Amino acid sequence: MVIAIALAADPKLIIADEPTTALDVTIQAQILRLMAELVRGKGRSLILVTHDLAVVSEMADRINVMYCGKVVESGPTRDVIDVSAHPYTKGLIGSIPDLERDKNRLETIKGIVPNMFDLPKGCKFAPRCTRAKEICHVQEPEVIHMSQNHQVACHFPFREEVL
Ligand code: SF4
Numbered sequence: 001m002v003i004a005i006a007l008a009a010d011p012k013l014i015i016a017d018e019p020t021t022a023l024d025v026t027i028q029a030q031i032l033r034l035m036a037e038l039v040r041g042k043g044r045s046l047i048l049v050t051h052d053l054a055v056v057s058e059m060a061d062r063i064n065v066m067y068c069g070k071v072v073e074s075g076p077t078r079d080v081i082d083v084s085a086h087p088y089t090k091g092l093i094g095s096i097p098d099l100e101r102d103k104n105r106l107e108t109i110k111g112i113v114p115n116m117f118d119l120p121k122g123c124k125f126a127p128r129c130t131r132a133k134e135i136c137h138v139q140e141p142e143v144i145h146m147s148q149n150h151q152v153a154c155h156f157p158f159r160e161e162v163l
Pocket of ligand 1: 131
């Protein structure tokens with residue numbers, strides 16, 4: 001109902017925070033279709049805040065992956081999904097069910113998100129990162145440009161060619 005009222009006002013910018021959480025898949029699809037029509041058909045802008053990477057990959061032109069309140073990877077959707085550079089992004093994508101992958105269990109990101117009032121030094125993802133080295137625990141990583149439009153905040157990003 002709230003979503004319908006907001007969309008009926010024909011806004012220039014829509015900020016949707018987990019708009020499809022707790023909705024069944026048919027309603028979810030309707031809401032997303034409506035938003036897509038507004039964006040593509042009427043030239044409106046949409047900022048979608050969500051944990052659902054499947055929705056993101058369908059809807060977004062650009063993705064900002066956030067961890068502990070900071071953007072850790074940013075780029076065009078296909079770059080961030082297909083050639084993720086940040087270990088957290090890789091972990092998120094690895095945890096999505098994929099029928100074509102020959103795996104019995106989904107990948108997980110070990111550990112838990114740190115207390116926002118007691119954040120670790122250096123990279124905030126270091127306690128959970130399988131690539132962490134000494135420097136990660138003491139020095140916050142700077143933003144690296146993987147390409148003109150694709151940035152990552154990591155000392156040791158994954159580097160792969162765009163296929
Ligand atoms: S900076 Fe280090 S700990 Fe942080 S994501 Fe990159 S490799 Fe992992």
